[in-house]
Amino acid sequence: MTDISADDEMLAHIRNTVSPDTEYRSRLLHELKSTHIVTPADEKIADELEKMVAHVLAGNSKEGYALTITGKSGAGKSESLNRCLDAHPSFKPFEGKYNRLSLSLSADTPPSTTLKSLGTELLRTSRYEVSATSDPDKNWSILIERMKIMQTRILVLDEFQHVLDAPTSMKYMHLSNSIKALTYTKGWPIWLIIAGVPSIANFIDRDPHRQLDRRAPLIVIEDLKNEDDDRNRVEDTLYALIECCELSLGFTLTRDFLLRLMHGGIWRFGTTVHIIKNAIEKGLWDKSWSRGRGTLTKQHFIDGYSRLAQNCSLETNVFHAEEWNLIQREVDDKGHLVDAISVKSRRKRAS
Structure with a gap:
């Protein structure tokens, strides 16, 4: 007999009790x-995803880059991005020989983001149990190892403007440097997809060493x-x-x-x-x-x-x-x- 989840049981109960x-x-x-209504942004995002996947497949990149998708609140950027990710077969997680594998790891960036809160959110998204008192830098190191185990090459962060709202400039620099460092992790470069309001373009501009501006495409969803x-x-x-x-x-x-x-x-x-x-x-x-x-x-x-x-x-x-x-x-x-x-x-x- 096949087990029925609690959710399925409740939905069956509702279906049997409501009116036709x-x-x-x-x-x-x-x-x-x-x-889903296809928009002009969908084609642009789909093209950039194909290029990114091609770079991953080539296997000769020493560093990744960031795809930035911006638009005002309500422009429809999240809907377009999620639709394109769901439609691309390479982004579908699957069970590998030893564990669950996923080309990408996605999360909505939490409000008042810190290194700890973002690392915790991403680890939970990857199905890793995180201690409430764990060290943020240790969490970040675990996240990198977790992405290697899951063969994850692409990190998708929506509502990325919350990174720019880090409580202090010191915490912002620590957080932003940790995110940027993922793109040139030795032996395991990570590609970034960041989406948010227009101010997130400052994330690239604020980089004093210009480590992310090479081949960093920007898609702007217009009014x-x-x-x-x-x-x-x-x-x-x-x-x-x-x-x-x-x-x-x-x-x-x-x-x-x-x-x-x-x-x-x-x-x-x-x-x-x-x-x-x-x-x-x-x-x-x-x-x-x-x-x-x-x-x-x-x-x-x-x-x-x-x-x-x-x-x-x-x-x-x-x-x-x-x-x-x-x-x-x-x-x-x-x-x-x-x-x-x-x-x-x-x-x-x-x-």
């Missing part, structure tokens, strides 16, 4: 989550623009996501609506998609919904935007206000749309 409509909606939500290509991309994305959830659009899609949507997403593709997905979820739970007969209305977008903007008033909702173009918001650290001034003030106090 809820179970059906869960499938649609899964489709919504699984649907959306009020141009045909971007408006068409957002329109195609909207219809693709609606169709995967078996909904139809209950109003005529106009240029004005597309501009409201892009402005509401602060002209960033990831945030714009987030609003669309929020609206779709509202549509799936509308009282008028039935299988194959759901309709997405403007009210669903009003509600979906309000959810992302933490229950903003109608007067400051871009899908309701007449002067919607005057509404200015920013994305906070949790992905919510908030008053732009409050974000700037908080970041200024933290710097």
Whole structure:
């Protein structure tokens, strides 16, 4: 008899106790989550991954280099990077003859990053038990040995701006030097993929010895623009996501609506998609919904935007206000749309 995990047991229990409509909606939500919209950044990232893998395969490199992917919060960089990593067969972990092998090791860089917290996070990601009182430098040495055992050649660090926010300049230098040293570890050079907000480009610029600037590609994910290509991309994305959830659009899609949507997403593709997905979820739970007969209305977008903007008033909702173009918001650290001034003030106090 095959053992069933606790998670599988609970999911089976939920599936057997909810209504058929809820179970059906869960499938649609899964489709919504699984649907990835290919962006111009995907092709650039995929090309750079191929080059990096080729360097690893060549086996004659004495040092690695860093691929830097930058974009504002909500630009969609993490989604594109993770999709490209998942799609590349070389990056899939597998069971080797003696242990689990993985070409890459990935982690979200923890807030207020230190050498200890990052080393601990990476060791845990590699399935290594770490003592809470362990020495950070020792952890880093164990991490290097762990990567050798797992045959790991590429280190992927998302939210890399947290490295730049190290508590003190001394801790920043110790942390950054330890990360850079991985690229020229004797006999086992590591390639880096770092992703984060535009300020992470300073990680290369701050290197006094310019050890990382050789062959260090930079991919910048730009904001959306009020141009045909971007408006068409957002329109195609909207219809693709609606169709995967078996909904139809209950109003005529106009240029004005597309501009409201892009402005509401602060002209960033990831945030714009987030609003669309929020609206779709509202549509799936509308009282008028039935299988194959759901309709997405403007009210669903009003509600979906309000959810992302933490229950903003109608007067400051871009899908309701007449002067919607005057509404200015920013994305906070949790992905919510908030008053732009409050974000700037908080970041200024933290710097």
